[in-house]
Amino acid sequence: MESDIDCIIRFEEAWKSLNSKTILKNFNLKIQIGEKLALKARSGSGKTTILNLIMGFSQLDSGSILIKGEELNSKNISRLRSMISWLPQNVDIIGGDESVLDVILRPFKYSANKEKLPGRGLIEEVANRLNLETSILENSFCNLSGGEKQRIGLMICYLLDSPIILLDEPSSALDKTSAKRALELFMTDVNKTVISATHDELWLDACTKIIELYESEC
Secondary structure: OOOOOOEEEEEEEEEEEEOOEEEEEEEEEEEEOOOEEEEEOOOOOOHHHHHHHHHOOOOOOEEEEEEOOEEOOOOOHHHHHOOEEEEOOOHHHHOOOOEHHHHHHHHHHOOOOHHHOOOHHHHHHHHHHOOOOHHHHHOEHHHOOHHHHHHHHHHHHHHOOOOEEEEEOOOOOOOHHHHHHHHHHHHOOOOOEEEEEOOOHHHHHHOOEEEEOOHHHO
16 A cells, blocks of 8 residues: 655646646546656657656646645745756757767756766766766767667766656667666666656566556546
């Protein structure tokens, strides 16, 4: 039985519409500390919307979202967001023509992350764990392949060492070997709550809970 004490994220009676389409209808969900949860649905059924709502990029029409028992609102969003690492579906937005190392270090310039600044040794270790050569750190981010950009995004999420990690289609551009490396990185830490929007069967099999979203329920 799920404990409310161990609940880190909760949706209560959540309603959300986009472009006149109901995405969430009376949606309730409890996510426990350390849970590895997957949101499974075909495109347009609400997977990314749920991640955006948790990040505060979008707001509910009605209902509430609680993070560690605190209802998410405009006054506390910045503070609560500092507890979350987020991998967007479009990894091109992570960086431009600067070096990969600069892209990785950019989030650590913000005051909320300055104390988490990783050393070069740790960055190289995580790169290796994700099947990347350390020489990639000197390359221009914009010249990387889609799979390499995705792994850099995963590196940033891991290095931020946040208790909540949101991953939007984390293995969509990865080959099987790289996907397995990513799973080993994110699914073995019992203290990290990982929420993934995915349809990758390999990723789904590694999760402790799968929530299937259906348009007919929305």
